[in-house]
Amino acid sequence: MRQGVLIPLIFGIAGVAVLVGLGKWQVERLAWKEGVLADIAAHISAEPVDLPEAVEPERDRYLPVAVTGRIGDAGLRVLVSQKQVGAGYRVISALETDGRRVLLDRGFVKVSADIPAPPAGEITVTGNLHWPDERLSSTPENDVGGNMWFARDIAQMADVLGTEPVLVVARALSVPEVGVSPLPVNTGGIPNDHLSYAITWFSLAAIWAAMTGVFIWRMRQAERGKT
Known part of the structure; x- marks a missing residue:
């Protein structure tokens, strides 16, 4: 050659x-x-436990929990889009349980719909703890005064609603909410x-x-x- x-x-x-x-x-x-x-996925769908007294984001990420309490009337609107449904909001409210207040991601409502009042009285929420990282360099700042949120900024939401910086993403409620569709935690958002x-x-x-x-x-x- x-x-x-x-x-x-x-x-x-x-x-x-x-x-x-x-x-x-x-x-x-x-x-x-x-x-x-x-x-x-196996961890997310495991048997739910009580909300830990001391919550650690790394250790308790995706932890399945069952929490009984009352949902606050105020609801923060986080802009989100659903396939085959279109634009809408995640509704974030306070959940008061045993002297504690945590954040509750109640689920999805259409952008044209009003945020419905939560169920009255005590309910049991089954879901997962989550600390979402949704903010990119291109994400606008949240309009707190206008109640238009572009990311689930846990610390900021906790400050507005007077809760711990702990988010429970609902999977199911003992009294289902009319007009709110749960958006449970899954592995779909993990690249x-x-x-x-x-x-x-x-x-x-x-x-x-x-x-x-x-x-x-x-x-x-x-x-x-x-x-």
């Missing part, structure tokens, strides 16, 4: 090997992430892009191999033209 062809061939093989290695690594990461998501990354790396490997082949073919054609 001529030296002129050998050099691009070596670069071609090396490039394909690197890209295939990156794709294989992403496949391994995909399997790992699917395992993590399965563990989280898992490893499959698309793997496809990208494997595609680049194929393109690199094809380009190397075309380059070498053109080099040999040019050499034959000179003879």
Whole structure:
């Protein structure tokens, strides 16, 4: 094999090997992430427990809880969109239980609907503790005065409603609310892009191999033209 062809061939093989290695690594990461998501899903759907006296965001994230108390009348509106439904709001209210006040994500109402009054008396909420991280650099600041929220900023909401910085996202209520659809915690919002990354790396490997082949073919054609 001529030296002129050998050099691009070596670069071609090396490039394909690197890209295939990156794709294989992403496949391994995909399997790992699917395992993590399965563990989280099992944790979310586990048997609910009482609200811990001392709540820790890292330890208690997604913890399933059952809390009995009274829902406050005030409701904060967090802008959200539902597939096949359109724009609407998450309704966040205070939940008073055993001398404590925590935040309660009651669920979804359509943007054209008023926030319904909560059920009267004590109810039992089954749901999960959550500390959502929804604020991006492009997210507008919440309009607290106009009750238009663009992210569930726990600390700010707790300050407005006079609660602990603890959010229970409702899965079910002992007395279902009319006009409010629960938006329970699930793994849908946890990114898992490893499959698309793997496809990208494997595609680049194929393109690199094809380009190397075309380059070498053109080099040999040019050499034959000179003879």
